[in-house]
Amino acid sequence: MAIFTLNVNGKKQQVNVDPATPMLWVLREHLNLVGTKYGCGVAQCGACTIHLGDSAIRSCQLPVSAVGDKAVTTIEGLSENGDHPVQKAWIEHDVAQCGYCQTGQIMTAVALLKANPNATDTQIEAAMSGNICRCGTYVRIKEAVRAAASHQ
Amino acid sequence: MEKNKTAQNRRSFLKSSVLAGGGLLISFKLLSEFTFKGSSGTLDLPEQWNELTGYIKITADNIIKIYNPNPEFGQNVMTSLPMMVAEELGVDWQKVVVEMGPHDNVKLGPQFTGGSNSVRMYWKPLREAGAAARQMLIDSAAQGWGVPANEISTKAGVLYHEKSGKSGTYGSFASAAAALPIPKVVKLKDAKDFNVVRHSQKNVAGKNIVTGKPLFGMDYTQEGMLIAMIEHPRAFGMKLKSFDATETLKMPGITDVFSMKMYEEGYEQAGFDTRTFNDLLVVVGKTTWEVMNARKKLKVIWEPISETKETVAGFRGKNVVTIPAGLESTSTQLAQMAEYAKKPAQQLRKDGDSETAFKNAAQIIERTYTAPFLAHNCMEPMNFFAHVTDEKALLVGPHQAPGWIEPTISKILNLPADKIEIRIARMGGGFGLRAYGHFVTEAALISKKIKAPVKLVYSREDDMTYGIYRPMYTVTYRAALDTNKNLIAFHIKGGGIPEHAVHPNRFPAGAIDNYLAEGWAIPSNITIGAFRAPGSNFNGATEQAFLDELAEAMGKDPIDFRLELLQRAKEKPVGKNNEYDVDRYAGVLHLVKEKSGWNNPENKQYSRGVAAYFCHNSYAAHVIDMLKKDGQPYVERVISAIDCGIVVNPDAATNMVQGAVVDGIGNAMYGGLTHKDGVTEQNNFNRYRIIRMREAPRKIDVHFVENNIDPTGLGEPPFPPVFAAVANALYKSMGKRFYTQPFSKEL
Ligand code: FES
Numbered sequence: 005m006a007i008f009t010l011n012v013n014g015k016k017q018q019v020n021v022d023p024a025t026p027m028l029w030v031l032r033e034h035l036n037l038v039g040t041k042y043g044c045g046v047a048q049c050g051a052c053t054i055h056l057g058d059s060a061i062r063s064c065q066l067p068v069s070a071v072g073d074k075a076v077t078t079i080e081g082l083s084e085n086g087d088h089p090v091q092k093a094w095i096e097h098d099v100a101q102c103g104y105c106q107t108g109q110i111m112t113a114v115a116l117l118k119a120n121p122n123a124t125d126t127q128i129e130a131a132m133s134g135n136i137c138r139c140g141t142y143v144r145i146k147e148a149v150r151a152a153a154s155h156q
Numbered sequence: 157m158e159k160n161k162t163a164q165n166r167r168s169f170l171k172s173s174v175l176a177g178g179g180l181l182i183s184f185k186l187l188s189e190f191t192f193k194g195s196s197g198t199l200d201l202p203e204q205w206n207e208l209t210g211y212i213k214i215t216a217d218n219i220i221k222i223y224n225p226n227p228e229f230g231q232n233v234m235t236s237l238p239m240m241v242a243e244e245l246g247v248d249w250q251k252v253v254v255e256m257g258p259h260d261n262v263k264l265g266p267q268f269t270g271g272s273n274s275v276r277m278y279w280k281p282l283r284e285a286g287a288a289a290r291q292m293l294i295d296s297a298a299q300g301w302g303v304p305a306n307e308i309s310t311k312a313g314v315l316y317h318e319k320s321g322k323s324g325t326y327g328s329f330a331s332a333a334a335a336l337p338i339p340k341v342v343k344l345k346d347a348k349d350f351n352v353v354r355h356s357q358k359n360v361a362g363k364n365i366v367t368g369k370p371l372f373g374m375d376y377t378q379e380g381m382l383i384a385m386i387e388h389p390r391a392f393g394m395k396l397k398s399f400d401a402t403e404t405l406k407m408p409g410i411t412d413v414f415s416m417k418m419y420e421e422g423y424e425q426a427g428f429d430t431r432t433f434n435d436l437l438v439v440v441g442k443t444t445w446e447v448m449n450a451r452k453k454l455k456v457i458w459e460p461i462s463e464t465k466e467t468v469a470g471f472r473g474k475n476v477v478t479i480p481a482g483l484e485s486t487s488t489q490l491a492q493m494a495e496y497a498k499k500p501a502q503q504l505r506k507d508g509d510s511e512t513a514f515k516n517a518a519q520i521i522e523r524t525y526t527a528p529f530l531a532h533n534c535m536e537p538m539n540f541f542a543h544v545t546d547e548k549a550l551l552v553g554p555h556q557a558p559g560w561i562e563p564t565i566s567k568i569l570n571l572p573a574d575k576i577e578i579r580i581a582r583m584g585g586g587f588g589l590r591a592y593g594h595f596v597t598e599a600a601l602i603s604k605k606i607k608a609p610v611k612l613v614y615s616r617e618d619d620m621t622y623g624i625y626r627p628m629y630t631v632t633y634r635a636a637l638d639t640n641k642n643l644i645a646f647h648i649k650g651g652g653i654p655e656h657a658v659h660p661n662r663f664p665a666g667a668i669d670n671y672l673a674e675g676w677a678i679p680s681n682i683t684i685g686a687f688r689a690p691g692s693n694f695n696g697a698t699e700q701a702f703l704d705e706l707a708e709a710m711g712k713d714p715i716d717f718r719l720e721l722l723q724r725a726k727e728k729p730v731g732k733n734n735e736y737d738v739d740r741y742a743g744v745l746h747l748v749k750e751k752s753g754w755n756n757p758e759n760k761q762y763s764r765g766v767a768a769y770f771c772h773n774s775y776a777a778h779v780i781d782m783l784k785k786d787g788q789p790y791v792e793r794v795i796s797a798i799d800c801g802i803v804v805n806p807d808a809a810t811n812m813v814q815g816a817v818v819d820g821i822g823n824a825m826y827g828g829l830t831h832k833d834g835v836t837e838q839n840n841f842n843r844y845r846i847i848r849m850r851e852a853p854r855k856i857d858v859h860f861v862e863n864n865i866d867p868t869g870l871g872e873p874p875f876p877p878v879f880a881a882v883a884n885a886l887y888k889s890m891g892k893r894f895y896t897q898p899f900s901k902e903l
């Protein structure tokens with residue numbers, strides 16, 4: 005066990021956990037930020053995607069000890085009222101079915117558009133193909149990403 | 157209103173008759189059987205709420221809350237079911253507050269998500285509930301104002317009496333209305349007057365989803381809650397012999413390790429009481445990560461099972477099922493299936509004399525198809541919260557049918573049903589798996605044993621290797637043609653492990669004079685369960701690929717060929733019990749032909765595959781258009797035509813069909829589990845390939861047949877024909893037929 009001071013969604017937070025604990029579980033079970041989802045635990049599905057600085061990261065593979073003082077952003081910290089342009093595009097295109105994968109999808113999309121506001125379809129596909137949607141909402145995810153890109 | 161040809165009328169709780177001059181007269185049975193909380197018709201509710209029926213609450217300041225009665229797993233019933241209430245209640249949809257209802261089969265009906273039934277089974281009761289509430293509000297205003305009820309109109313939650321100029325909100329009459337008797341008869345709106353239903357409304361949970369609110373079972377937590385995980389054998393056909401938990405118990409956060417039986421010897425299982433492994437080796441601790449880690453330190457000895465018999469009381473009566481011993485492998489299963497396919501099988505349907513027809517045939521076409529076990533792979537792995545004490549039980553989690561699991565929980569905990577509270581969480585997918593009970597029962601038993609609130613969590617690996625899979629299937633089709641290339645006989649012989657997928661009364665049964673359907677099965681200890689469009693997902697996949705090949709052999713266009721068969725089935729149907737409606741079936745074929753520009757030379761650039769199917773009361777047809785990139789075929793676009801009757805929420809329905817198309821392409825191309833010595837060889841998404849965005853179609857256009865038939869269901873029907881449309885398009889693209897799923901293995 006060790007104490008870590010994390011910078012999550014702009015707030016300093018302390019946790020006392022095993023240094024190997026993945027950020028996924030630190031967020032979900034120690035900081036009660038459950039918007040970050042467990043889907044596979046092996047970096048295959050993207051349900052656990054968060055931002056470390058500006059990059060999208062699989063939090064199931066990120067030990068808490070590797071975070072340091074870097075800014076961590078989760079879906080809960082993306083916007084005050086769910087009105088980030090990407091969240092708005094998701095609602096506008098009524099993307100979700102079960103919804104379980106969508107927070108991870110959104111976090112990946114936000115990082116993509118930040119790095120590349122004019123992402124082409126091929127670039128969107130490449131960036132988003134690490135995120136599984138078992139309900140098969142890919143067509144709408146792509147439309148929403150496109151729409152958010154054009155609004156930025 | 158058009159007459160509804162579905163089976164719903166038979167099952168309805170209600171009596172209905174058509175009013176002279178239009179409209180529907182309903183005599184209430186369902187609602188009048190509702191028990192209100194108080195005894196004498198007066199309500200015993202939190203003061204600020206007035207409950208009008210089990211589905212609706214209205215506050216004095218006119219906040220209208222509608223409960224969604226049915227479990228939500230992504231089919232969007234949270235929106236579409238309350239829309240149906242709002243339609244008849246006459247309120248402003250934008251102002252309605254929607255909440256998930258409690259588990260209460262008396263007040264809220266069957267509460268079962270599956271069989272594409274949600275909208276279909278609630279279509280009448282929910283509209284009746286809305287209409288009854290509206291009528292009660294009108295009656296109470298009539299009393300209050302001293303005017304005749306039939307002079308009162310409503311609009312967007314407000315009551316009006318034009319003559320006197322009086323008006324009042326629903327809220328202001330809610331308490332008075334709640335004391336009135338429920339009307340015996342209500343008139344439902346005519347379809348042409350709908351202004352909520354049939355208009356696309358956004359998902360009411362949309363904002364909660366995109367902001368990551370705790371909606372799912374996995375997200376549930378409460379004070380003092382522990383986490384439990386179960387270590388099950390790596391192989392089917394094995395069970396727990398002994399274990400040593402010394403090292404596990406030394407790990408941080410671990411509070412308990414123990415083994416227990418799920419069901420006692422001789423337990424009579426209900427139809428959805430699944431148990432792949434009856435010995436539960438349970439690790440309990442404070443956090444999921446700690447439990448996951450500590451499990452790795454368990455030293456377990458497994459031993460082979462011997463043949464067992466289980467008594468299962470399912471929908472089709474009581475059955476003794478034999479579970480064979482042994483460690484099964486895919487290679488031996490395939491060999492076994494080939495051998496069984498040659499043996500005599502159970503006759504399921506026979507029209508005419510196919511034996512003679514085949515003997516006299518000028519040409520016989522015979523093809524065999526196979527498909528592997530499939531895992532549901534719900535995005536949210538199985539989980540459930542339980543807090544069981546000597547007096548009562550609280551269960552919270554994602555389940556498709558809480559009413560099915562409650563009797564089991566009552567039995568195993570020895571608690572009366574009214575001491576068991578089940579709260580239904582949003583499900584991160586279900587696909588049939590969440591209709592089963594193992595994870596709920598396990599959670600309840602673990603909580604009872606440790607006397608603490610606990611959340612049972614399956615890891616992805618646990619989830620994928622537990623069983624309850626889509627069965628492994630094979631089928632052989634034979635068609636006999638005469639010298640003029642007329643189809644004179646059709647034979648389907650299907651088998652599977654441990655059941656076959658033959659639906660003997662589906663198309664093309666009814667369209668061919670000599671028809672024979674047979675089925676066989678091989679017992680197995682690999683457990684299976686319902687998977688999106690059970691049976692149909694293989695029956696439709698293969699029959700529609702075979703018809704494509706048949707059309708080609710007969711020199712016919714594949715759509716025209718199907719239409720000819722349907723025409724025959726309409727004019728001179730063969731046999732009895734043909735399940736499908738010829739006109740609706742033909743309707744989706746005509747629509748997909750038109751919308752896809754089937755004969756348009758512009759579309760020559762595509763390798764096009766078509767397929768159609770009927771199941772779960774609705775009709776679907778798809779055209780899949782493939783192109784090639786670097787020599788590899790991919791799906792560029794899909795055009796779908798659907799007849800599911802009235803479409804309650806068109807944009808959400810489109811989403812669901814698009815999802816079914818993607819799911820179908822994904823499973824057809826990549827889905828599959830294999831076994832070696834009982835061990836499932838795929839245990840996570842690095843070995844089980846799930847379709848991803850780059851493999852999904854660029855575009856999926858969905859078209860609905862417009863009619864006024866009561867809704868007939870949508871979650872499953874579009875799924876089966878996708879597999880066949882993929883196979884048929886692949887043939888056009890690659891010049892060879894694909895008989896073995898997943899197709900990507902043969903590319
Ligand atoms: S849970 Fe991290 S990628 Fe799946």
Ligand code: FES
Nearest residue numbers: 102103137138139
């Ligand atoms: S919406 Fe269900 S997994 Fe993506």
